[in-house]
Amino acid sequence: MGPPDTLNMTKSNCYQEIFSVVSRIPKGRVATYGQVALLAGLPRKVRLVGYALSAVRNYLPIPWHRVVNAKGQISSRFEESPAEELQRLRLEDEGVIFDARDCIPLIHYQWHPEQKQR
DNA sequence: CAATTGACGCCCA
């Protein structure tokens, strides 16, 4: 079971695009699922983003924790998952502050890829 | 091959 450093579980270009976008989110910033879908060129396939992220493995260098829903909250998994807690811890570790309603003020933390780094 | 399932987002009551 060679731990692949490549996304060998990726079976489509959709996933590649999604992971590519997520990988560009800077530390300490967040992007919404809809935003990622848009940037990946998949305007209405918002749910596919969440689907793709669920396939991400821990050893893969993808900052999946920087993707939150449109309200700025950490999206609930199917069932209560430690991943949700981990996501919050990672974000706080990057300097993201949650408000009293467990929301991340997108007005302040949302990523704005002004110029595509090329 | 057909049905079900999502780590969502938007609309409307």
Added chain:
DNA sequence: TTGGGCGCCAATT
């Protein structure tokens, strides 16, 4: 303001 419902469509079973 908040909650419920529906649309999206690839992936999975």
